[in-house]
Amino acid sequence: MATKQFIFVLLYIVCAPFIGGFLDGVDRKVSARMQGRKGPSVFQPFYDVIKLFQKEPLVVKRSQTFLVMTYLLFMVITGGLFFAGMDLLLCFFSLTTCAMFLVLAASFTHSPYASVGCQRELVQMMAYEPMVLLTAVGFYVATGTFYVKDIIGMDMSAIVYLPGVFIGFLFILTIKMRKSPFDLSTAHHAHQEIVRGVTQEMVGSNLALIHLAEWYETVFLLGVVAMFFVNSNPVSYVAALIVVLLAYFLEILIDNVSARVNWKVLLVSTWVVTLVAGGVNLTILVLMHR
Amino acid sequence: MNLIPFLICFPFVVAIFMYLIRNNKIRNGVAYASLVVIMATVVWLLVDFISHGAQGTPILIENELTELVILIAEVGLMFLVVYQCFVHRKYLISLLSIVQTLLIIWVEHFGPEISETPQMLLDRLSVLMIVIVAFIGGMITIYAVGYMHGYHHYHTEFPDRRYYFFALIFVFLGAMFGLVLSKSMLWMDFFWEVTSICSFLLIGYTKTDEAIENSFRALWMNLLGGLMLAIGITVSAFQIGVVDLQTIVEYGLTIPIVCFAFAALTKSAQLPFSRWLLGAMVAPTPSSALLHSATMVKAGVYLLFRLSPALAGTMTGTMVSFIGGLTFFLASLLAISKSDAKAVLAYSTISNLGLIVACAGVGMPETIWAAIYLLIFHAVSKAMMFQDVGAVENSLHSRNIENMQGLIYRLPRLTFIMLIGIAGMYLAPFGMLIAKWAAFKAFVDASNPLLIIFIAFGSATTMFYWTKWMAKIIGPPRVDTPLRDVTKKNEYASLYIHAVIMVVICLLCVPMSKFVVLPIEESLIGSATMTLDSADIMVMVILLIAIVVLPFVCYFGTKKHKRKHVISYMNGVNAGDNKNFIDSFGEEKQLYTANWYMVDYLGENKLLTPCIILSAGVLIIMMCLIIGGAV
Numbered sequence: 001m002a003t004k005q006f007i008f009v010l011l012y013i014v015c016a017p018f019i020g021g022f023l024d025g026v027d028r029k030v031s032a033r034m035q036g037r038k039g040p041s042v043f044q045p046f047y048d049v050i051k052l053f054q055k056e057p058l059v060v061k062r063s064q065t066f067l068v069m070t071y072l073l074f075m076v077i078t079g080g081l082f083f084a085g086m087d088l089l090l091c092f093f094s095l096t097t098c099a100m101f102l103v104l105a106a107s108f109t110h111s112p113y114a115s116v117g118c119q120r121e122l123v124q125m126m127a128y129e130p131m132v133l134l135t136a137v138g139f140y141v142a143t144g145t146f147y148v149k150d151i152i153g154m155d156m157s158a159i160v161y162l163p164g165v166f167i168g169f170l171f172i173l174t175i176k177m178r179k180s181p182f183d184l185s186t187a188h189h190a191h192q193e194i195v196r197g198v199t200q201e202m203v204g205s206n207l208a209l210i211h212l213a214e215w216y217e218t219v220f221l222l223g224v225v226a227m228f229f230v231n232s233n234p235v236s237y238v239a240a241l242i243v244v245l246l247a248y249f250l251e252i253l254i255d256n257v258s259a260r261v262n263w264k265v266l267l268v269s270t271w272v273v274t275l276v277a278g279g280v281n282l283t284i285l286v287l288m289h290r
Numbered sequence: 291m292n293l294i295p296f297l298i299c300f301p302f303v304v305a306i307f308m309y310l311i312r313n314n315k316i317r318n319g320v321a322y323a324s325l326v327v328i329m330a331t332v333v334w335l336l337v338d339f340i341s342h343g344a345q346g347t348p349i350l351i352e353n354e355l356t357e358l359v360i361l362i363a364e365v366g367l368m369f370l371v372v373y374q375c376f377v378h379r380k381y382l383i384s385l386l387s388i389v390q391t392l393l394i395i396w397v398e399h400f401g402p403e404i405s406e407t408p409q410m411l412l413d414r415l416s417v418l419m420i421v422i423v424a425f426i427g428g429m430i431t432i433y434a435v436g437y438m439h440g441y442h443h444y445h446t447e448f449p450d451r452r453y454y455f456f457a458l459i460f461v462f463l464g465a466m467f468g469l470v471l472s473k474s475m476l477w478m479d480f481f482w483e484v485t486s487i488c489s490f491l492l493i494g495y496t497k498t499d500e501a502i503e504n505s506f507r508a509l510w511m512n513l514l515g516g517l518m519l520a521i522g523i524t525v526s527a528f529q530i531g532v533v534d535l536q537t538i539v540e541y542g543l544t545i546p547i548v549c550f551a552f553a554a555l556t557k558s559a560q561l562p563f564s565r566w567l568l569g570a571m572v573a574p575t576p577s578s579a580l581l582h583s584a585t586m587v588k589a590g591v592y593l594l595f596r597l598s599p600a601l602a603g604t605m606t607g608t609m610v611s612f613i614g615g616l617t618f619f620l621a622s623l624l625a626i627s628k629s630d631a632k633a634v635l636a637y638s639t640i641s642n643l644g645l646i647v648a649c650a651g652v653g654m655p656e657t658i659w660a661a662i663y664l665l666i667f668h669a670v671s672k673a674m675m676f677q678d679v680g681a682v683e684n685s686l687h688s689r690n691i692e693n694m695q696g697l698i699y700r701l702p703r704l705t706f707i708m709l710i711g712i713a714g715m716y717l718a719p720f721g722m723l724i725a726k727w728a729a730f731k732a733f734v735d736a737s738n739p740l741l742i743i744f745i746a747f748g749s750a751t752t753m754f755y756w757t758k759w760m761a762k763i764i765g766p767p768r769v770d771t772p773l774r775d776v777t778k779k780n781e782y783a784s785l786y787i788h789a790v791i792m793v794v795i796c797l798l799c800v801p802m803s804k805f806v807v808l809p810i811e812e813s814l815i816g817s818a819t820m821t822l823d824s825a826d827i828m829v830m831v832i833l834l835i836a837i838v839v840l841p842f843v844c845y846f847g848t849k850k851h852k853r854k855h856v857i858s859y860m861n862g863v864n865a866g867d868n869k870n871f872i873d874s875f876g877e878e879k880q881l882y883t884a885n886w887y888m889v890d891y892l893g894e895n896k897l898l899t900p901c902i903i904l905s906a907g908v909l910i911i912m913m914c915l916i917i918g919g920a921v
Contacts, residue, residue, distance in 0.1 A: 059853045060868065061766060066844035073844070077836050081829055089727055090829045097717050097837065100757050107761035110695060110768075111858030111868060115883040118761060122754050122886070129750035130743075133730070137742055140734055147825070201858050275743070283739040 005084045005149075012083040012219065013076060020215025021045045023222075027252050034256045045211070052208035060109045060201045067105035068206045072213040074098035079220035085149025089136040095220075096132075099125055102210075106198040117197025121185035123263050127270040128172035134278040135224070138165040141285045152230040157239075159228040164281025166228050170247060171273045175266070176221055178214075179255040182266055222248065293335050294349060294410060294471060297420070300328065301464030309457040318435050321456055325428045328463070332424040339417050346413030346813060348473060350406075360480050361398075364391055367487055371509070374490075380506050386513035390520040394479060397524050397533075404527055407534045411473035414810040419470035419592055422666070426584035426673045427463050429784040433677050434459065434576035436778035440684045441574050448496045455495060459580065462488045466585045470592055475523045475533045475550075482519060482553070482589065486512035489586055492577040493570050504569030511566045515556030522549030539600045544920035547597055548606045548913060554597070555610070558590030558643045561617045561905035565898075567640060571632040575680030578632065582639045583673035591643060591665060594650040595658070599815050602653030605919070609912040611651030613905060615744035617644030620901045622751040627892040629885070631679045631689045634755060635672065638715065641752065642668050642722075648741055649729055655811060655819045656732030660725040662807045667714070667721035667795060674788035675711040678704055681777040681785065691759055692884055696767025701775055703782075705763050707789050716749075716756050717837065720796050724830070758885045768869065768882070796834070800827055 025042035032039025041047075059065060078094040081087075103125075107118040136146065142161035143151045151158060159166055175182040180189075186197035194200075199210055222244045229240035261269075304324040311317040368391040375384035398404070434456070442450045465484035472478035486509065494505030526538050526546040538546050559567035567587065571578050581587065594601070594610065601607030618641050625637035642664065649661035682697070682704050683689040698705040714720045726749065733741045777785075795802060812818035858868045865871055865878045873879040890896070 057851065057853045058856045060856060060858045062849075062853055062855070063845070065848045065851070065853070066841060069844040069848060070840045073840050074836060077832065081832070086829050087826055089730060090826065090833070093723050093727070094833055096753060097833075100717065100753075100760075103757055104761055104764060108765040109858050109868065110765045110883050112860055112881065112883060114858070119758065119886040122757055125757075126750045126754045129753060130746040133746040133749060134742070137730055137734060137746070140731070146731075195859065203856075271747070274746075279739070279743050282742065286734065286737050286739045286742075289737060 008083045008085070009080045012079050016079060016219040017212055017215045020218040021049070021211075023218055023248060024215065027248075030249070030252050031256055034253075045215075049208045049211050052203075052211070053205050055204035057205055058203045059206070060111065064105055064108045064201070065206055067101055067108060068202065068209050071098060071101040071105055072209045072216075074101055075213045075216045075220075079216050079223070082148055082220055082223055085147060085152075087146045088139055088148055088151070089133070089146050091148070092132050092136050096125070096129065102198065102213075105202075106200075109201045111201055113195045113197060114200040116194045117185045117200060120194075120263065121198050123267060124175050124182065124185055127267045128175045130271065131168045131172045131274040131278055134274060134282055135165055135169050138162045138278070138282055138285070139227070141282065141289060148227065151227060152232075154231050155233075157229050157231045157236055161285055162228060162281060164277040168274055168278040168281075169224065169228075170250070171277070172270060173221060173225070173247065174251060174254055175270065177218065177251055179251050181254075181258040181261045182270075183255075183260060184263060184266060187260075293331055293338070294412060295351070297328070297331050297335065298464055298468045298471065300324070300331070301460040301467070305457040305460035305464070308460055309453050312453055314439070314452065317453060317456065321431065321435060321460075324460070325431055328424050329428055332420055335412075336417060336421060339412065344414055344417075344809065346411060348408035349410040349412060349471075350408040351410065360477070361395065364394065364480055364483070367391070367483055371487060371513075375506075378502060378506065380510075383506060383510045383513065386510060386517055390479075390483075390513070390517040393517075393520045393524055394476065397520075397527050398476060401524070402527050402531055404533055405531055407474065407532065407537070409474040409477050410471045411536070412471060414813045415592070415595060416470045418662075418666070418806070418810055419588070420467060422588070422669050423463060423466045423470070423584050426669050426788075427466065427580060429787055430576055430579045430584065430673055430677065431456075431459055431463075433579070433680075433781050433784035434574075436780040437576050437677075437680055437684070438574060440776060440778065444684070444687075445496075448498075451495070455492070455574070455577075458488055458492050459577070462492070462580065462585055466589065469589050473535055475519070475526070475535050475538070478535065478593075479516065479519050479523060482557075483516055485586055485589060486516055486557075489570065489577075489581055492581070493573045495573050495577065498572070501572045504566075504572050507569050508566035511556050511563045515553035515563075518549045518556075519553040522546035522553070525549070535596055539597060542600045542604075544604075544606065545917055547600050548609070548916045548920075550593060550597055551601070551606055551610050552909075552913065554590040554593040555613060555647070555909075556590070557593070558587050558647055559640050560590075560613050560644060560647055561620060561640075562902040562909065564617070564621065564640045565902070568633065568636050571636050575632070575676055575683070578636075579673050579676035579680070582635070582676060583669045587639065587643055588665065588669065591646045591650060591661070594647060595661065595665075595814060598650045598653040598658060598661075601651055602815075605912070605916050607651045607653055609651070609909070609916065611648045611738070611741060612912075613909060614644045614647030614649070614651055615741045615748075616905055616908070617641065618648060619644075619744045619748040619751065620897075620905075622748050622755065623892055624894060624897055624901070625755045626751060627887050627889045627894065627897075628755075629691050629887055631682075631691050631694070631759075632676070634691070634759065635675055635679065638752075638755075639668075639672055641748065642672075645726070645729065645745070645748075648744070649725075649732070652732065652736050652738065652741070653815070654732050654736050655815060655817050656728055656735065658811050658815055659803070659807055659819075660728040660732065662810055663721065663728070663799075663803070664725040666802075666806070667725065667792075670788060670792050670795060671711055671714045671721070674707065674785065674792060675715075677781065677785055677788070678707050678711060681781055682708070685773055685776050691762055694763050695883075696765055697763040698765075699767050700773040703775065704777065704785075707785050708763060709760065710789050710792060712756050712760050713837075714792055714796065716752050721792075721799070724799055762885055766868065768880070799830070 024045040029039045075098050082091045106114050140146050142158045225247050226240040226244050230236050368387050371387040372384040465481045469481035490505050490509040494501050556563045621637045621641035625634050628634045646661045646664045649657035808818040857864050860871050863872045870878050
């Protein structure tokens with residue numbers, strides 16, 4: 001078991017940036033086609049990151065670099081814990097800590113756009129955090145364990161018990177992946193009113209590290225989506241892969257058809273969805289267990 | 291076991307000396323010496339307790355004189371309250387005191403026959419509480435010596451009544467020892483009363499209108515709790531002729547237990563009684579630190595711990611855990627709107643206590659584990675944070691978080707301690723999160739979805755207010771004027787010791803669970819389980835190493851890199867640096883970036899009253915149902 005875990009973690013650390021970067025490229029391609037453009041090559045994100053690394057290192061405040069780097073490494077650890085089959089709740093706690101380092105890195109310069117972006121990022125975190133925690137609890141109620149390795153070893157996919165939680169998780173995935181209408185703190189597209197928000201003061205290699213961390217994060221989050229479907233039957237892995245790709249496509253679609261909302265709509269809608277989809281699902285499940 | 295009467299009486303004796311000695315240097319010396327004596331006694335007591343197998347020992351004090359002293363003191367306290375109430379024209383509040391004192395005296399001397407039982411109990415939980423009170427409380431007192439010196443140096447508008455202040459602090463410590471050692475509810479009620487009145491006097495120390503207003507609010511809320519305690523005692527005396535806490539819990543007497551639980555909620559400043567603790571921050575910082583960490587609010591949760599075997603699975607338990615969960619979420623929501631560092635800490639105390647109360651109310655082994663762990667962790671971290679904010683205030687002359695921008699460059703040592711404190715409050719894998727994680731598991735096993743939802747939302751709001759505070763104090767300051775750190779040696783001594791204890795608690799969470807938390811839990815509810823298995827511990831260790839080591843490695847790893855400095859992006863209107871810009875009149879203006887407080891939505895004036903009404907409604911309805919069902 002230990003070697004299997006080790007291989008999974010190694011695969012994650014090595015492959016996640018490639019998968020994440022490739023998905024990013026697909027995202028740009030599909031988005032372009034939706035908008036009637038040809039779009040860049042699917043490998044464009046890699047070219048971008050390589051170019052960023054070659055740029056002259058510029059900083060507003062020197063110590064920002066170490067916070068960005070800690071953010072990246074913490075993201076690798078978070079995903080690593082997940083793919084090692086560890087405690088899901090601890091993975092999510094670790095994710096929160098990781099997100100906090102991004103906020104610290106962003107606010108470190110106290111420059112106007114980055115500060116606004118950072119405060120918005122905090123509101124986004126406040127919006128999605130309850131659903132993230134309820135997701136972990138949902139898995140615990142459904143399967144009796146927090147361990148990822150045991151959850152995926154069940155005879156029945158968790159989605160059977162957790163349809164509401166799944167919908168809630170997809171909802172917050174939009175925030176996590178920084179997709180419109182919830183890309184308040186920083187956007188992948190060049191039309192954000194606070195310029196680049198959180199990543200405003202990050203250039204060159206610092207920005208490249210942020211991109212890398214985002215790729216790691218994408219793979220981790222899609223791993224959680226897959227976990228709803230995976231069970232002891234190998235066929236379920238294929239089903240999970242299809243669902244993950246569909247979920248990713250759904251996010252791209254939402255990104256392209258919706259306009260950015262303000263923070264109140266973001267917070268209230270996310271909390272309502274969390275309560276209605278996640279809370280009700282969980283309550284029914286808990287009461288059934290009693 | 292003569293140590294115990296000594297431990298309780300000694301602080302009271304010291305208090306008299308504190309009041310009488312008017313020379314600051316001599317009084318400080320006596321205070322230090324007395325604290326050393328108290329701490330040494332507690333260490334001795336601890337060693338003695340452990341070497342005797344750490345078994346609970348009831349102590350019977352057969353002394354007519356003690357009873358008489360307590361009686362006289364009770365009446366004396368009543369007259370003190372009545373006098374204060376009449377001076378400040380708060381006549382109604384005096385009724386609360388008169389009724390409960392007379393009720394207690396009547397029950398004790400003219401009521402039903404009460405069987406003679408040991409009045410005191412030294413068991414694992416009370417030893418833990420004694421250690422917390424002696425060491426955290428003691429260090430706060432050491433800190434107070436330095437702090438109050440600076441306080442009266444800068445605040446010449448207040449009369450220097452340090453003799454009074456230190457006398458009160460020692461009375462407080464003595465009363466806390468008495469409270470956590472009491473087995474007889476009559477005794478506990480007396481010490482309960484003493485702590486209530488002590489905190490009332492401490493809050494009113496500066497004698498400003500605001501301080502007096504707030505101190506009376508604290509008084510009536512705590513006296514209301516005291517009255518409920520007295521009613522509970524009376525009912526139990528009539529029902530079974532016993533006023534012994536453990537016996538009442540064993541019998542599971544509904545009405546006394548719900549009354550005691552109500553009293554505990556007032557003392558722990560749970561909604562709807564939170565306002566007294568919020569008002570308490572007008573007092574000098576050491577008394578806030580004392581009220582928030584080692585004493586007062588912990589008395590409430592201590593009583594709930596004692597009641598927890600009788601709370602598990604009952605309507606009263608549901609009431610307590612619901613109020614706790616609700617308080618955890620709402621107080622953290624209210625904390626978002628606060629820019630005053632002490633107010634944020636106050637709301638965070640209320641919120642964290644909410645979590646402890648919720649855990650105690652559920653009364654399952656896992657929740658009790660989480661609650662005890664939280665109690666220890668909260669006592670240390672909150673004492674440290676309050677002292678740190680107090681020290682920052684003395685140097686910065688402000689405790690507004692907005693003014694703390696770039697504090698890491700201006701007061702590096704104090705800020706570093708502050709960062710440790712904040713990190714411990716919500717980051718993985720430190721104390722708070724371990725307890726939260728245990729609580730999640732336990733609430734699922736207890737089939738309590740409502741509490742799970744409260745914790746999930748409360749965690750999110752908690753993260754918001756801590757992170758924005760943390761983000762503010764790092765980075766470059768708004769102004770470059772140097773700041774002189776006026777923190778004294780004794781203040782730093784206390785702060786450093788707290789920081790070390792806190793780091794040690796985080797590092798040694800596994801041994802602490804095994805050797806401290808689990809044994810206490812076992813003696814409290816008869817069984818001890820904690821599902822921290824090896825894989826979880828490994829994850830915690832990985833995270834701990836990551837969060838401690840990674841920033842340092844990254845910091846020193848990137849320090850040597852050549853970097854070109856540029857100015858931040860301000861649409862090209864920077865005035866040559868990152869601190870100023872050219873405004874629309876073509877003039878240079880200082881840049882001011884502020885945190886987001888959402889005062890229009892989450893401000894006290896918007897949210898606090900609805901919260902109080904909601905929680906009061908729930909509390910009243912549930913009390914009526916419980917008492918109505920029991921009669």
